[in-house]
Amino acid sequence: MDNFFKIGHAYLLIGLITLGLASCKVDRVLPSAESVKDISGSWKVIKASRNGTDLIPLIDYSQFRVKFDAKGAYTLVNPLPFVASKDGKYAFDDPNYPFKITFTANGGTPVSTAFNYPVSGGARQLTLTFSPGCTLNNYVYTLVKE
Amino acid sequence: MRTRLHIKGKYLWRCCTLILLGVVLAFCHTKISSLTMPPSATVGEIVPIKLTLDVKPGFGDFNPHVSNFIMAVLMPKGWKGRQNMTATYGGGKGEGNMVFMPAGTICPNSNGLTWEVALREKFGLAGNLIDDLEWVVMQTDVGIKYISNEEITANIDVKLKVAADDNPTMVKLSFVVANSSDGLTENPSTTDAGYGVTAQYYNQFTTSCFSVTGGSGDMVDFCNPQLTTIDPPKSLDNDIVTIAYNDNLTNTALKGSQVVYLCATGTTSDGKTITVCEQTDKTRMVQSPAGSGFYKLTFWPKKFFSAADGQTIASMTYFVTNADGSIKVGYGNSAAPFTFRFRCP
The missing domain is CATH 2.60.40 (Immunoglobulin-like)
Structure with missing residues (x-):
């Protein structure tokens, strides 16, 4: 028991206590605000399918563009079947954590679709699923910003 | 030492029982022995279809076994089968109604596929050429109590209002019968002689080209x-x-x-x-x-x-x-x- 208080052991004890205190320190991190999803720019289709059939070899998407501006308007260049058939306004259900994007063509009714915005190869992609004709026919477009 | 051996044995038996319960629920044969229906009909007509079934379950000592009997029909999507088909069953195991399988019900032994998808994967378009068909799945309203090795002759009476989409149609209708325990599996080692694996747990019967005339729509020919x-x-x-x-x-x-x-x-x-x-x-x-x-x-x-x-x-x-x-x-x-x-x- 006497040996326990030998100087060497005391250092060891202090060292252990210090280590222990250091390890228990709570690191307070301020929650950073989730960025607002900014999709403004010109987007082109890189993948397209209809009911699972790849449309890229079948139809020419090279001229088709969807242009979103920062004020909530979009325009379709060389249109092809899309969520909306005319230019109009777009909006998110939540600007920070959007699950849905809604397109409202000028003079048309709003159409909502799931908002998927993954990063692939360092670039954001926008994947939209919609039915421009019969509701049983599903189209999936993957777009990238130019 | 003797006590330990005794406990081990008890668990062993429990395990064996569970494994056997899982494996031995097997049907010796399931066959559509006949299917009668008119060769043609007019758009909107309610067509009577009669299936006669020859079933013999066999599952060792785990008697009786309760399982729903299943019937699926491949028909044009436009016929809206869930709104236009009714069926009753009768024969050896009592009478009752066939009811639609709840959407999303998983087919056993199919790696988690629904009945509709599992049927589609196994039987495809059943010789039809246009991919605008769907499997409409029904099951008995109550579970059927099967007794091992009991020969059952049963029948299913279907009433199908054809061509609800108003299109004259040529189509091969396909019927599959199965049960809710085994799904669409095969087990070559336990098939009954003369039946084979395709009439063991399930069986398919596809009609020749069935013709529906009349209607104001365009002719849809799935057969040719x-x-x-x-x-x-x-x-x-x-x-x-x-x-x-x-x-x-x-x-x-x-x-x-x-x-x-x-x-x-x-x-x-x-x-x-x-x-x-x-x-x-x-x-x-x-x-x-x-x-x-x-x-x-x-x-x-x-x-x-x-x-x-x-x-x-x-x-x-x-x-x-x-x-x-x-x-x-x-x-x-x-x-x-x-x-x-x-x-x-």
């Missing part, structure tokens, strides 16, 4: 190869449609052409006609693979016919032409055009 097909079969002018032309079915005047073109006339909802009959890239049907006699063109009808704002294309008639437009092939290799109506199921 068509010179042209349209994908998706149900579409509007704002869909992207693919017209495929198969030049191998009969000796057409276009035989051996490297390129063929579409010559089409659209009719708008306000009664106007728009004809696109040129031989350009816009109408060119690409042959793929080269020399195969299969050609196709994919287009957006609204743009193809240059429909004005607010104008919709309700239907179209079309021919397939050669490079200078001098040869035209129409419906059934005749001088009449192919027809297609833009509409949803």
